[in-house]
Amino acid sequence: MSNTSITIKMPAWLENFYQQAYVLDGSIESKMDFTIKIAAQNIKEGGGPFAATIFEKNSTNLISIGINLVTKSHLSIAHAEIIAICAAQRKFSNHNLSKVCAEGVELFSTTEPCAMCTGAIPWSGIKWLVYGATKQDASEIGFDEGAKPKNWIQEYEKRGIEVVREVNRESARKVLLEYHKNKGIMY
Amino acid sequence: MSNTSITIKMPAWLENFYQQAYVLDGSIESKMDFTIKIAAQNIKEGGGPFAATIFEKNSTNLISIGINLVTKSHLSIAHAEIIAICAAQRKFSNHNLSKVCAEGVELFSTTEPCAMCTGAIPWSGIKWLVYGATKQDASEIGFDEGAKPKNWIQEYEKRGIEVVREVNRESARKVLLEYHKNKGIMY
Numbered sequence: 001m002s003n004t005s006i007t008i009k010m011p012a013w014l015e016n017f018y019q020q021a022y023v024l025d026g027s028i029e030s031k032m033d034f035t036i037k038i039a040a041q042n043i044k045e046g047g048g049p050f051a052a053t054i055f056e057k058n059s060t061n062l063i064s065i066g067i068n069l070v071t072k073s074h075l076s077i078a079h080a081e082i083i084a085i086c087a088a089q090r091k092f093s094n095h096n097l098s099k100v101c102a103e104g105v106e107l108f109s110t111t112e113p114c115a116m117c118t119g120a121i122p123w124s125g126i127k128w129l130v131y132g133a134t135k136q137d138a139s140e141i142g143f144d145e146g147a148k149p150k151n152w153i154q155e156y157e158k159r160g161i162e163v164v165r166e167v168n169r170e171s172a173r174k175v176l177l178e179y180h181k182n183k184g185i186m187y
Numbered sequence: 188m189s190n191t192s193i194t195i196k197m198p199a200w201l202e203n204f205y206q207q208a209y210v211l212d213g214s215i216e217s218k219m220d221f222t223i224k225i226a227a228q229n230i231k232e233g234g235g236p237f238a239a240t241i242f243e244k245n246s247t248n249l250i251s252i253g254i255n256l257v258t259k260s261h262l263s264i265a266h267a268e269i270i271a272i273c274a275a276q277r278k279f280s281n282h283n284l285s286k287v288c289a290e291g292v293e294l295f296s297t298t299e300p301c302a303m304c305t306g307a308i309p310w311s312g313i314k315w316l317v318y319g320a321t322k323q324d325a326s327e328i329g330f331d332e333g334a335k336p337k338n339w340i341q342e343y344e345k346r347g348i349e350v351v352r353e354v355n356r357e358s359a360r361k362v363l364l365e366y367h368k369n370k371g372i373m374y
Contacts, residue, residue: 006273007194075273076282076310077264086193086262095263115306119333123263123303146306147342155334 319359
């Protein structure tokens with residue numbers, strides 16, 4: 001017997017964040033702060049300490065939100081970045097996000113993407129990646145980010161993808177530590 | 188407005204392959220041959236030239252089939268390996284496939300996995316990867332496999348994942364060339 005479809009359900013509480021996005025001032029710090037608040041809420045809701053958002057570049061237009069749903073969805077691919085990418089692509093019915101807004105789109109991730117997500121971003125059409133906490137911050141609390149090419153940022157540059165590192169890092173790291181303190185599930 | 192769920196629909200024709208799997212003799216060549224036939228059929232059905240399957244190790248027990256659904260699903264992550272992993276994890280309601288069968292599971296991919304799929308496999312609990320055509324064969328017809336760590340096979344070994352390379356490579360490569368000849372969409 002085969003599966004005829006795979007469905008990933010988004011939690012209802014995300015809707016509040018979709019409604020709140022209009023208060024952002026459009027700076028990358030403010031968008032990252034917003035994304036970190038979603039990660040903190042995801043822990044309270046019983047999920048992992050990671051969140052991601054996709055915004056139209058140079059705009060407060062929120063396109064999608066992703067949270068880590070690995071344990072809830074029973075899918076190891078359900079990292080925040082992957083969920084945000086899928087939600088955005090479905091919104092536009094287009095697998096290439098470089099074609100959906102005049103200015104392009106930017107991905108905010110509360111933590112440096114793992115090996116899988118680092119590989120997924122170039123296929124998505126995203127041209128800007130902004131992250132908060134580092135790979136080291138994640139591994140400090142026991143999360144394995146996997147084997148990435150050492151020069152992944154240069155590889156991104158070759159493909160026209162710009163990386164902005166460690167935006168609001170301390171505040172993103174605090175969410176990881178909070179999760180660890182509360183003995184969140186490691187997966 | 189947010190998406191409340193993301194659904195990936197499997198095509199109905201896959202069911203024939205789920206029914207046919209019992210004829211396999213259990214060798215890795217026979218499982219790869221079966222997987223290559225699915226990739227060939229996916230082209231006929233208007234999809235990309237890639238397929239993947241997950242089998243119980245040392246068994247003819249087919250757990251899941253994945254095909255490339257990038258253009259049909261509007262999702263850049265919908266590579267054959269990702270679809271096969273998701274379908275298998277949903278079958279067992281478990282994001283860790285190392286826990287679902289006594290002998291573990293093995294992933295067959297008609298082509299060497301791209302950077303994203305290479306990053307995704309270690310998170311899935313799969314302990315054996317068998318592939319057919321190489322990264323070079325895919326790039327020969329214009330598919331970009333992305334930046335992977337040079338030593339990815341050793342990195343896999345460190346995690347207890349064994350890689351069997353170039354099984355039925357010529358026959359897997361033929362499917363890629365066929366797709367190219369018929370001017371299949373590049374994505």
